[in-house]
Amino acid sequence: MTRIVYVNGAYKRYAEAAVHVEDRGFQFADAIYEVIEVRDGHLVDASRHLARMARSLRELAIPAPMSDAALSQVIQQVIRRNRVRDGIVYMQVTRGAGPRDFTLPPPGFLPTLVILARTQRKGWSAELAETGISVKTIPDNRWARCDIKTVMLLPAVLAKDEARRNGSKEAWFVDAVGNVTEGASSNAWIVTAGGTLVTHPLDQRILPGVTRATVMDVAKAEGLKIEERNFSREEALQAREAFVTSATNIVMPVVKIDGMPVGDGRPGPLAHRLRIRFHHVAEISAG
Numbered sequence: 001m002t003r004i005v006y007v008n009g010a011y012k013r014y015a016e017a018a019v020h021v022e023d024r025g026f027q028f029a030d031a032i033y034e035v036i037e038v039r040d041g042h043l044v045d046a047s048r049h050l051a052r053m054a055r056s057l058r059e060l061a062i063p064a065p066m067s068d069a070a071l072s073q074v075i076q077q078v079i080r081r082n083r084v085r086d087g088i089v090y091m092q093v094t095r096g097a098g099p100r101d102f103t104l105p106p107p108g109f110l111p112t113l114v115i116l117a118r119t120q121r122k123g124w125s126a127e128l129a130e131t132g133i134s135v136k137t138i139p140d141n142r143w144a145r146c147d148i149k150t151v152m153l154l155p156a157v158l159a160k161d162e163a164r165r166n167g168s169k170e171a172w173f174v175d176a177v178g179n180v181t182e183g184a185s186s187n188a189w190i191v192t193a194g195g196t197l198v199t200h201p202l203d204q205r206i207l208p209g210v211t212r213a214t215v216m217d218v219a220k221a222e223g224l225k226i227e228e229r230n231f232s233r234e235e236a237l238q239a240r241e242a243f244v245t246s247a248t249n250i251v252m253p254v255v256k257i258d259g260m261p262v263g264d265g266r267p268g269p270l271a272h273r274l275r276i277r278f279h280h281v282a283e284i285s286a287g
């Protein structure tokens with residue numbers, strides 16, 4: 001349960017926490033966000049998340065609402081005031097409020113900052129990883145700057161709903177030439193017959209996942225081979241294993257794609273190993 005939310009300098013009760021009706025985040029999705037895992041009262045990979053948040057802001061020329069040091073203090077307060085030991089921190093920064101106008105506000109405007117924390121039952125993703133998830137492929141109809149973590153999430157919302165209506169937990173976006181770009185809210189991976197990990201290269205068509213980066217560190221430490229290259233839905237269906245990565249799912253095995261089994265249709269050993277090793281390699285810091 002979320003009890004207290006940080007909004008523009010004040011800690012508000014959840015029911016009363018609000019932003020302006022003419023906030024640009026509300027009217028234009030002119031906003032970015034971050035989600036950080038909280039585990040045993042600690043933040044996971046906070047530096048990478050804060051660095052990505054700073055990059056998203058820079059790419060859109062939204063000023064940082066405060067320094068990283070101040071932000072870390074507020075994050076700790078929000079976690080403490082909500083008594084979160086296991087769950088997530090959600091942060092959103094918008095280009096502020098003002099009469100609706102497509103033109104960007106002049107320099108000196110105040111960005112909106114919201115930070116909330118929420119408890120999630122410990123072990124939910126480990127339990128889900130025991131059976132794995134199904135994914136549904138969906139044409140990638142998003143804009144051409146998916147490397148920026150904006151709140152412009154309608155394509156992901158609709159894709160996930162279509163996946164859910166087809167009995168799948170996640171959607172995999174497929175581009176015009178048949179390559180899997182990424183999940184609606186995760187990065188997509190396969191394991192080849194030879195045991196090589198394959199995931200889409202970092203470019204403007206995917207989000208540079210923090211979990212993706214740390215899983216690469218884990219894979220390197222484990223001596224696994226990684227290829228950052230395109231792969232198609234057909235290649236994924238021939239793969240030995242498939243999985244997705246995200247701050248909330250960590251490493252989640254994919255056992256079916258469009259109703260067809262991946263490998264033997266059960267979670268694979270490599271995904272399991274990466275998952276088990278993940279928190280030994282990730283940065284764990286005060287929260």
Ligand code: PMP
Pocket residue numbers: 035182183184185186187206207208209210211212245246247248
């Ligand atoms: N791709 C997309 C489109 C996402 O929304 C997310 C999760 N926010 C990810 C990838 C995974 O990113 P991370 O590992 O940083 O959570």
